[in-house]
Amino acid sequence: MSAENEVLAGVLAGDMRAVARACRMVDERWPGHLELLAALFSRSRGSWWIGITGAPGVGKSTLTSRLVQHLRAQDQRVAVVAVDPSSPFSGGALLGDRIRMQAHWADPEVFIRSLATRGALGGLSRTTADVARVLSAWGAEVVLIETVGVGQDELEVMQVAHTTLVIQAPGAGDDLQAAKAGLLECADVFVVNKADLPGADSAAQHLRGMLALTGVTGGSGPGALAGHGAAARPSTMSEASNEGWEVPVLSCVAQRDEGIAELLGALRQHFSWLSTSATGQARRVERSRRELVALLRERLSAVLVERQESQIAQLAERVSRGELDPYAAVQTLLGSAGLV
Amino acid sequence: MSAENEVLAGVLAGDMRAVARACRMVDERWPGHLELLAALFSRSRGSWWIGITGAPGVGKSTLTSRLVQHLRAQDQRVAVVAVDPSSPFSGGALLGDRIRMQAHWADPEVFIRSLATRGALGGLSRTTADVARVLSAWGAEVVLIETVGVGQDELEVMQVAHTTLVIQAPGAGDDLQAAKAGLLECADVFVVNKADLPGADSAAQHLRGMLALTGVTGGSGPGALAGHGAAARPSTMSEASNEGWEVPVLSCVAQRDEGIAELLGALRQHFSWLSTSATGQARRVERSRRELVALLRERLSAVLVERQESQIAQLAERVSRGELDPYAAVQTLLGSAGLV
Numbered sequence: 127m128s129a130e131n132e133v134l135a136g137v138l139a140g141d142m143r144a145v146a147r148a149c150r151m152v153d154e155r156w157p158g159h160l161e162l163l164a165a166l167f168s169r170s171r172g173s174w175w176i177g178i179t180g181a182p183g184v185g186k187s188t189l190t191s192r193l194v195q196h197l198r199a200q201d202q203r204v205a206v207v208a209v210d211p212s213s214p215f216s217g218g219a220l221l222g223d224r225i226r227m228q229a230h231w232a233d234p235e236v237f238i239r240s241l242a243t244r245g246a247l248g249g250l251s252r253t254t255a256d257v258a259r260v261l262s263a264w265g266a267e268v269v270l271i272e273t274v275g276v277g278q279d280e281l282e283v284m285q286v287a288h289t290t291l292v293i294q295a296p297g298a299g300d301d302l303q304a305a306k307a308g309l310l311e312c313a314d315v316f317v318v319n320k321a322d323l324p325g326a327d328s329a330a331q332h333l334r335g336m337l338a339l340t341g342v343t344g345g346s347g348p349g350a351l352a353g354h355g356a357a358a359r360p361s362t363m364s365e366a367s368n369e370g371w372e373v374p375v376l377s378c379v380a381q382r383d384e385g386i387a388e389l390l391g392a393l394r395q396h397f398s399w400l401s402t403s404a405t406g407q408a409r410r411v412e413r414s415r416r417e418l419v420a421l422l423r424e425r426l427s428a429v430l431v432e433r434q435e436s437q438i439a440q441l442a443e444r445v446s447r448g449e450l451d452p453y454a455a456v457q458t459l460l461g462s463a464g465l466v
Numbered sequence: 467m468s469a470e471n472e473v474l475a476g477v478l479a480g481d482m483r484a485v486a487r488a489c490r491m492v493d494e495r496w497p498g499h500l501e502l503l504a505a506l507f508s509r510s511r512g513s514w515w516i517g518i519t520g521a522p523g524v525g526k527s528t529l530t531s532r533l534v535q536h537l538r539a540q541d542q543r544v545a546v547v548a549v550d551p552s553s554p555f556s557g558g559a560l561l562g563d564r565i566r567m568q569a570h571w572a573d574p575e576v577f578i579r580s581l582a583t584r585g586a587l588g589g590l591s592r593t594t595a596d597v598a599r600v601l602s603a604w605g606a607e608v609v610l611i612e613t614v615g616v617g618q619d620e621l622e623v624m625q626v627a628h629t630t631l632v633i634q635a636p637g638a639g640d641d642l643q644a645a646k647a648g649l650l651e652c653a654d655v656f657v658v659n660k661a662d663l664p665g666a667d668s669a670a671q672h673l674r675g676m677l678a679l680t681g682v683t684g685g686s687g688p689g690a691l692a693g694h695g696a697a698a699r700p701s702t703m704s705e706a707s708n709e710g711w712e713v714p715v716l717s718c719v720a721q722r723d724e725g726i727a728e729l730l731g732a733l734r735q736h737f738s739w740l741s742t743s744a745t746g747q748a749r750r751v752e753r754s755r756r757e758l759v760a761l762l763r764e765r766l767s768a769v770l771v772e773r774q775e776s777q778i779a780q781l782a783e784r785v786s787r788g789e790l791d792p793y794a795a796v797q798t799l800l801g802s803a804g805l806v
Contacts, residue, residue, distance in 0.1 A: 160793050411786045414786040415778060418781060418782050421793065422770060422771070422796050422799055423763060426805070427766060429806070430766060442757075446753070451503070452754065452761055464804065
């Protein structure tokens with residue numbers, strides 16, 4: 127049996143070591159990783175991917191850890207993909223999240239994987255999706271994807287998830303207003319963590335105000351989810367929007383396990399909306415389309431860079447000497463591939 | 467005269483409105499933007515691109531503003547490209563940097579451009595390079611590219627620059643250790659800003675220690691640049707490394723204009739090293755190669771997505787229903803394009 131097939135069989139058999147190896151194959155784009163992913167695909171269907179984001183200090187890891195705990199209490203198999211802002215060079219990932227989550231490390235029904243944000247051809251969102259797929263094939267019913275909510279790539283990671291939870295906390299600072307603007311459009315559910323601190327109510331109020339401003343009508347809790355009309359939601363990035371889904375703004379205190387059950391309920395309502403409503407279905411198709419385009423982009427450049435390696439090297443030499451502009455050089459490359 | 471040609475003529479004539487329009491064409495990937503860039507290329511040669519990065523609060527904008535001031539005192543034409551962590555959806559960029567830099571707005575030899583981090587096909591680093599090229603063709607001898615130092619995309623922006631300056635400040639917090647790990651490998655010059663605050667010396671010491679640990683021997687100032695042996699520098703992202711260049715760690719107080727002249731001197735030494743040493747030359751070729759690959763990737767997916775739009779939509783439909791895995795779907799697409 128080849129190494130790839132061994133890994134495949136191991137993942138399907140639920141062997142944690144094989145799962146770890148498969149994650150690494152995929153994360154590092156080893157030869158054969160696409161075949162592995164294709165073989166795992168049918169087994170990965172039906173899993174629910176939740177993106178969890180928020181600025182440093184809002185309590186992402188604590189909240190993630192609580193969600194794991196509640197999902198485990200409901201006897202669901204869970205995976206966590208922690209996307210760290212660590213080095214694209216080091217190949218390593220921070221241990222911080224692991225330490226904070228050590229309660230779950232001993233549980234054989236929980237798999238935790240840290241991703242370094244590498245400079246992979248396909249980008250971080252590509253790798254995250256593929257690792258989540260491996261973990262789904264292993265049998266994770268829910269995959270929690272935790273990411274820092276700053277940076278373009280991180281926003282793209284959120285688009286990989288079915289449901290995106292954005293965490294805020296009172297007094298998280300103005301530096302992050304800009305990030306918020308992006309997050310506002312990404313969020314399917316908002317939660318204000320540390321709701322026992324002063325300013326929590328006004329933070330929630332502020333969020334609702336911003337949601338109303340951008341046309342994404344925020345509810346005031348899970349109870350406010352049903353029965354409202356569709357909110358017009360401008361979106362330039364996806365054709366299928368959240369139309370018909372009202373983004374709720376909840377509150378919780380992750381540290382004291384308060385409000386987590388309600389939060390999980392709201393998240394589940396979103397997932398069921400995705401599966402049952404027509405707009406939810408359209409969003410799923412759009413998500414697949416985006417994945418195809420991203421995958422196509424990665425494969426294409428891999429194929430062409432491999433095929434035309436020496437031509438690229440020669441052209442780069444000429445461009446760096448100023449003899450040729452890079453735009454003309456790329457036309458030449460496309461021409462050689464019969465694509466112009 | 468076509469609109470593109472009018473813009474081209476305007477940029478070459480130094481018309482600021484035409485420059486603004488060209489930046490927008492490029493940033494938003496209008497039809498004809500590649501032809502415009504190709505036409506501008508020969509005029510953009512020789513310009514020096516400096517990437518400036520650091521966590522929020524280290525004083526990036528103040529320091530950038532000081533560098534502009536010193537460069538202007540040396541009678542150089544300067545452009546600033548501010549890459550904001552703002553919404554990929556909103557299409558807008560923050561005014562913060564503009565306000566802080568208002569002293570330079572009235573100067574016709576300074577051009578300031580804010581980029582929103584859009585979800586463009588080619589990615590933020592692609593757009594940044596192209597905007598910098600427009601500004602170089604306008605006649606900017608130095609282009610300062612200011613970016614938040616967190617996130618994969620932001621690290622890639624740094625690779626666009628010839629020289630990368632990483633700013634630290636005392637007490638900037640441990641949350642950013644991870645980002646530092648990536649920045650450590652990106653930096654050509656380090657500076658500890660706010661050197662009048664307690665902890666500045668130990669921050670510089672800490673940096674030098676980390677540089678030594680990773681094999682990038684840090685000097686102790688511009689005086690330490692010359693005469694040292696080459697430092698081995700592990701790098702997984704670029705073939706041509708900083709070998710032969712010792713990364714200096716300087717100090718400054720941007721607010722009080724202290725240490726800026728020395729900093730600019732160190733940055734200039736790096737640029738001249740790039741042009742005169744063999745390893746510097748190799749790095750320039752590698753930079754061109756990276757640009758070609760990035761451009762190729764963008765063009766390729768644009769060509770294929772356009773050509774195969776309806777096929778992609780059909781396949782996405784099937785993938786979302788679980789009838790087909792996305793990896794097989796992409797093989798089908800590549801097959802239709804005659805690429806497998």
